Amino acid sequence: MVQDDVFLHLDDAAANIDLYLKIEGLNPAGSIKLKTARSMVEDAERRGVLRRGSRLIESSSGSLGIALAVVSAAKGYRFLCVTDPSTSALSVEIIRALGAEVVTVNRLDASGGYLGTRIGYIHEQLAEDQDLVWLNQYANPANWAVHDRCTAAAITAAVPDLDYLFVGTGTSGTLMGCIHHFSRHSPGTRIIAVDAVGSVNFGHPAARRYIPGIGTSRRPEILRTELVDDTELVAETDTVRTCRWLARRYGLFAGGSTGSVVRAVLQRAPELPAGSRVVAVSPDLGERYVQTIYNDDWVTGTYGPECLKESDDELFELTRARN
Numbered sequence: 001m002v003q004d005d006v007f008l009h010l011d012d013a014a015a016n017i018d019l020y021l022k023i024e025g026l027n028p029a030g031s032i033k034l035k036t037a038r039s040m041v042e043d044a045e046r047r048g049v050l051r052r053g054s055r056l057i058e059s060s061s062g063s064l065g066i067a068l069a070v071v072s073a074a075k076g077y078r079f080l081c082v083t084d085p086s087t088s089a090l091s092v093e094i095i096r097a098l099g100a101e102v103v104t105v106n107r108l109d110a111s112g113g114y115l116g117t118r119i120g121y122i123h124e125q126l127a128e129d130q131d132l133v134w135l136n137q138y139a140n141p142a143n144w145a146v147h148d149r150c151t152a153a154a155i156t157a158a159v160p161d162l163d164y165l166f167v168g169t170g171t172s173g174t175l176m177g178c179i180h181h182f183s184r185h186s187p188g189t190r191i192i193a194v195d196a197v198g199s200v201n202f203g204h205p206a207a208r209r210y211i212p213g214i215g216t217s218r219r220p221e222i223l224r225t226e227l228v229d230d231t232e233l234v235a236e237t238d239t240v241r242t243c244r245w246l247a248r249r250y251g252l253f254a255g256g257s258t259g260s261v262v263r264a265v266l267q268r269a270p271e272l273p274a275g276s277r278v279v280a281v282s283p284d285l286g287e288r289y290v291q292t293i294y295n296d297d298w299v300t301g302t303y304g305p306e307c308l309k310e311s312d313d314e315l316f317e318l319t320r321a322r323n
């Protein structure tokens with residue numbers, strides 16, 4: 001049921017490289033997170049932590065919430081999803097439609113995000129209800145293990161002799177799974193961790209962010225920065241511009257993190273040797289972002305009118321001129 005073999009070849013995105021996007025948005029539940037949700041639930045079942053009728057709690061900015069709601073419905077678990085205002089209204093409605101409960105925390109944490117507040121809320125709930133089960137995607141090895149087994153294995157099978165792999169960093173499950181897999185099976189592939197400006201994952205200063213998926217306001221426990229040898233930061237304004245460009249230029253209606261990873265590739269392309277084979281992981285598609293990234297009023301109200309000044313043609317010309 002997992003769609004691990006869908007790749008889109010963007011052969012002219014940057015003239016000197018051969019770029020493939022690994023499309024994860026066609027998975028059931030609409031994102032790469034179906035694999036994470038299933039892996040963590042089945043691991044907890046094997047360990048005897050989860051039994052039929054158990055109640056789960058998890059923090060999510062949307063995609064994992066939807067995926068866990070799908071898995072919980074299918075397996076007969078109750079599920080309470082803790083989200084924040086950057087979660088799209090559509091994601092919240094989908095999670096509720098799947099029979100799960102949603103709580104939205106509104107208080108910013110010390111790093112200007114909501115993750116600290118979401119996790120604080122979970123600790124309060126766990127203290128009150130001893131039967132509640134927290135899978136904790138930020139610290140759970142079953143999160144990255146599935147990307148070692150599936151996501152990364154599918155990339156090495158589809159694109160042998162890969163030179164560069166660009167992976168967004170939220171919980172870092174995808175990134176750490178790829179790092180573990182490629183270190184064994186393709187150690188010559190250089191992995192570039194993509195993060196948002198304002199995220200604390202790699203020790204950069206915290207700042208307010210509005211797009212869910214990539215970036216955190218609290219470093220996840222599974223992220224082992226000593227294993228990451230290259231990072232590329234992307235500003236949210238560039239994420240927005242790149243999503244819109246992908247939609248109009250290629251007909252690819254991409255989610256926010258896809259805009260970020262593609263922008264990271266374009267930022268790096270001038271330094272990459274001619275003919276490099278590059279894969280970027282595209283975690284979801286654009287539907288959940290119609291009211292934000294693809295909405296002119298939201299974009300200008302959030303980032304100012306300058307954000308939409310770089311036209312699609314200018315962005316395209318820029319990437320060609322640099323190569």
Ligand SMILES: Cc1ncc(COP(=O)(O)O)c(C=O)c1O
Pocket residue numbers: 031033061062063064168169170171172173174175212213214255257283284
């Ligand atoms: C849309 C989207 N992109 C990227 C990510 C980051 O993936 P990971 O948590 O494996 O780092 C997430 C994680 O929630 C996501 O929902």
